[in-house]
Amino acid sequence: MSEGPQAPRGTFDVLPRQAVARARVRAATAAVLQRAGYGEIETPIYEDTDLFARGVGESTDIVEKEMFTFEDQSGRSLTLRPEGTASVCRAYVEHGMHKLAQPVRLWYWGPYFRYEAPQAGRYRQFNQVGLEAIGSDSPLVDAEAIILLHELIAGLGVPGIELKLGSLASPQTRSAYREELAAYLQENEADLAPEVRSRIDANPLRAFDSKDDGTRRVMAAAPKLLDRLEGEDAEHFAEVRTLLDAAGVEYELDPSLVRGLDYYTRTVFAFTAANLGAQSEVGGGGRYDGLVEQLGGPAAAGVGWAAGIERILLALGDEGEEPRRDVFVAAAGDGQRHRALALAGELRRAGLSAEVDLAGRSLKGQMKQADRIGARHAVILEEDGGAQLKEMESGEQRDIDPAAVLADLTD
Numbered sequence: 001m002s003e004g005p006q007a008p009r010g011t012f013d014v015l016p017r018q019a020v021a022r023a024r025v026r027a028a029t030a031a032v033l034q035r036a037g038y039g040e041i042e043t044p045i046y047e048d049t050d051l052f053a054r055g056v057g058e059s060t061d062i063v064e065k066e067m068f069t070f071e072d073q074s075g076r077s078l079t080l081r082p083e084g085t086a087s088v089c090r091a092y093v094e095h096g097m098h099k100l101a102q103p104v105r106l107w108y109w110g111p112y113f114r115y116e117a118p119q120a121g122r123y124r125q126f127n128q129v130g131l132e133a134i135g136s137d138s139p140l141v142d143a144e145a146i147i148l149l150h151e152l153i154a155g156l157g158v159p160g161i162e163l164k165l166g167s168l169a170s171p172q173t174r175s176a177y178r179e180e181l182a183a184y185l186q187e188n189e190a191d192l193a194p195e196v197r198s199r200i201d202a203n204p205l206r207a208f209d210s211k212d213d214g215t216r217r218v219m220a221a222a223p224k225l226l227d228r229l230e231g232e233d234a235e236h237f238a239e240v241r242t243l244l245d246a247a248g249v250e251y252e253l254d255p256s257l258v259r260g261l262d263y264y265t266r267t268v269f270a271f272t273a274a275n276l277g278a279q280s281e282v283g284g285g286g287r288y289d290g291l292v293e294q295l296g297g298p299a300a301a302g303v304g305w306a307a308g309i310e311r312i313l314l315a316l317g318d319e320g321e322e323p324r325r326d327v328f329v330a331a332a333g334d335g336q337r338h339r340a341l342a343l344a345g346e347l348r349r350a351g352l353s354a355e356v357d358l359a360g361r362s363l364k365g366q367m368k369q370a371d372r373i374g375a376r377h378a379v380i381l382e383e384d385g386g387a388q389l390k391e392m393e394s395g396e397q398r399d400i401d402p403a404a405v406l407a408d409l410t411d
Contacts, residue, residue, distance in 0.1 A: 008124075009118060009124070010115075010116070010118040010123050010124030010125065011123060011124060011125045012123060012125075016322065016323065017319070017321050017322045017323075018313075018319065020321060020322075020323050021313055021316075021318045021319070021321075022127075022309060022313070025129075025156060025309060025312060025313065026109060026129075028152065028155060028156055029107070029109065029129050029152060032148060032151050032152045032155065033107045033131060033148060033152075036105070036144070036148055037105050038105040038106060038107040038131060038133075038148075039105065039106060039107070040106070040107055040108065040109075041088060041091060041106045041107070041108050042108060042110065043081070043084070043087035043088060043090075043091055043108065044081075044087070045080060045081060045110070045111065046078045046079060046080050046081065047078070047079060047081055047086075047087055047090070048076065048077070048078060048079075049067070049069050049077040049078060049079040050077070051079075051086050051087070051090055051295070052067060052079055052081075052082060052083075052086055054294060054295060055085070055086030055089065055090075055263060055291060055294065055295055056082070056083065056086055056262065056263070062082050062083065062114060065115065066082060066114040066115045066116060067079050067080070067082050067113075067114070067115070068080040068082075068113045068114075068115060068124075080112075080113035081112055081113065082112060082113060082114045083112060083306065084108055084110075084112065084128060084130040084132075084304075084306055085130070085132060085263070085285075085288065085291070085302075085304045085306075086263075086291070086295070088106055088108065088130075088132045088134075088304070089132070089134065089288075089291050089292050089295055089297070089302065090295055092104060092134050092292060092297065092300070093292060093295055093296060093297030093298075097134070097135075098135065098297065098298050098300055100135075102134075102135030102136055102300075103133045103134055103135035103136040103141060103302075104132075104133070104134050104135055105131075105132075105133050106131070106132045106133075106134070107129065107130065107131045107132075108129070108130050108132075109127070109128070109129045109130075109309075110127065110128070111125055111126070111127050112125075112126055112127070112128055113125050113126075114126075119279065120277075120279070120314060121276060121279050121308070121310055121311045121314045122279055122310075123310060126308060126309075126310055127308070127309040127310065128306045128307060128308055128309065129152075129306070129307050129309065130285075130304060130305065130306040130307075131145060131148065131149070131285075131304055131305050131306075132302060132303070132304040133145060133302065133303050133304070134292065134300050134301070134302040135300050135301065135302070136301055137289060137301035139236050139239035139240045139243060139267075140243065141287075141301075141303045142236075142240045142243075142266075142267040142286075142287055142303050143240050143243035143244055143247065145285065145303045145304070145305055146163070146165075146240075146244060146249065146269055146305075147244070147247050147249055149271060149283055149285075149305050149307060150163065150249050150271070152307070153271055153282060153283065153307070153312070156312060156316065157316060158273050158282060158312060158315045158316060159273065159274065159275060159315065159316075160273055160274030160275055161271055161272065161273055161274075161282065162252060162271070162272050162274070163249065163250065163251040163252065163269060163270075163271055164251065164252055164253075164254040164257050164269060164270045164271075164272065164284075165240075165241070165244075165251040165252065165253055165254065165257070165267075165268075165269050166225075166226060166253065166254050166255060166256075166257035166258075166267075166268050166269070167225070167226060167229060167233065167236075167237045167266050167267055167268065168205075168225060168258065168264050168265055168266060168268055168286070169225055169228065169229055169233045169265070169266060170232070170233050170265060170266065170289075171265060171290065173225075173228060173229070173230070173233055174205075174225065174265075176228075177223070177225050177228050178204055178205065180223055180228075181204045181205065181207075181222060181223060182200050182201060182204045184222055184223060185197075185200045185204055185207060185218070185222075186200060188218045191214045191215070191217065191218050192207070192210075192212075192214065192215050192218060193210055193212035193214065193215045195210070196210050196212070196215050203262070205225075205258045206258065207219055207222075208222075208256040208257075208258045209258060219256065224255035224256070225255065226253065226255040227255070233266060236266055236267070237266065237267065240267050251269075254270075257269070257270060263288040263290070263291040263294070264286040264287065264288055265286075265287050265288060265289045265290065266286070266287040266289070267286050267287045267303070268284070268285070268286035268287075269284055269285065269286060269305075270283075270284030271283050271284060271307075273311075273315035275315060275317075276311065276314060276315055279311070281308075281311070282307055282308065282311045282312055282315060283305055283306060283307025283308065283311075283312075284305060284306075284307075285303070285304050285305025285306060286303070286304075286305075287301070287302065287303045288302050288303070288304065289301040289302065322373065322374065323353070324353075324373070324374035324375070324376065325353045325354065325355050325373050325374065325375040325376070326347070326352040326353045326354060326375070326376055326377065326409070327344075327347055327352055327353070327354040327355075327375060327376070327377045327378070327379055327409065328354070328355050328356075328366070328369065328370035328373065328375035328377070328378045328379070329341075329343050329344045329347070329354060329355070329356045329378075329379045329381065330357065330363060330366040330367060330370065330378055330379065330380045330381065331356075331357065331363070331366070331381050332363050332380060332381060332382045332383050333363075333383045335383065336381040336382070336383065337356075337357075339381050339402075340356045340357070340381055341356050343356075343379065343381070343405060344356040346405075346406060347405070347406060347409070350406055350410070352409065352410075355373060355375070357369060363380070367390075370392060371392060375392055376391075376392060376393070377389060377390065377391060377392060377409060378390040378392055379400075379405055380397075381402065385402065386399065386402065387399070387400050387401070387402040387405065388400065389405070389408060389409075
């Protein structure tokens, strides 16, 4: 027997019971972010490739080897979005959002695409929720973004979460630090992984992300950017810390924390979950004060984060469950099936979830199906025009007026 078609490697199907768990995360996200004044935005799944090359950074892993890029019939280079911030900043510029009251608070949810080695919690097509606050350089924006992600993850019940906090300083400070770090890496080049050696000049900070043992030993003694913070950079970071302390959000300073995207400046952060192993990050982000201008817009500071839906559900151990129904409408004979369908429609319009048999089952089979789907009640329409209501959990069954089923169920 030949194998049937399967989903492409690195992708997955979301089955109905899993969709319930995802809907729960989405509802919690919307509640947290909308209460804080963030409006939902939706951007295209594909964009001009140049947007990500300019915005994400040509020396990043994402642009160098992880993007799904193709040409359309007109020869334009397009890319399935690998992350959300560049697209939102493009929309901010395109729609003149700098004319609105600042900062503009936005959130989004949807699929993203990166060519990575698939493993638990990491797929080539994955889903993220993201937040962007564009138009203010205040440390209050950094703190609020972090607090909201903490509220979302903690509120969902993700166990063992930890917040790692760092700073990448301003571009000027980071430029001087990059030269210092590059010189240090060149002195220890023989002990570095080949991939790290190849981009010492292009992106030396990425060495902190290496999993290679030799590189990690070298980086343990490397100069740290947090030790180089001065002036406004130091003041900004100190104020973010003060605000998080006041909000009761615990964190650990991580001088090795770098993000995989070139646009970050100053505050960076990551939330991890203890039970996720090597791929422990649930969500993270930071400040990106020069990105909007880099994409052709006005100078507009920004802060954002993204959290992986699959990572959150994996950390929760939540594989979902079949949705329960309020009512199953059963027909005692074929002559009652039209009544059953009509009653199910009436119950649905009233806001109840109702299911009716569509497979020609006997009454006994219908009651088994009512139990199988977790229906709270079963309405049995009898051959003589009467009806009975059965409480599925207790098994209690009683006569009811067929014309008053809705009133009886909503009492």
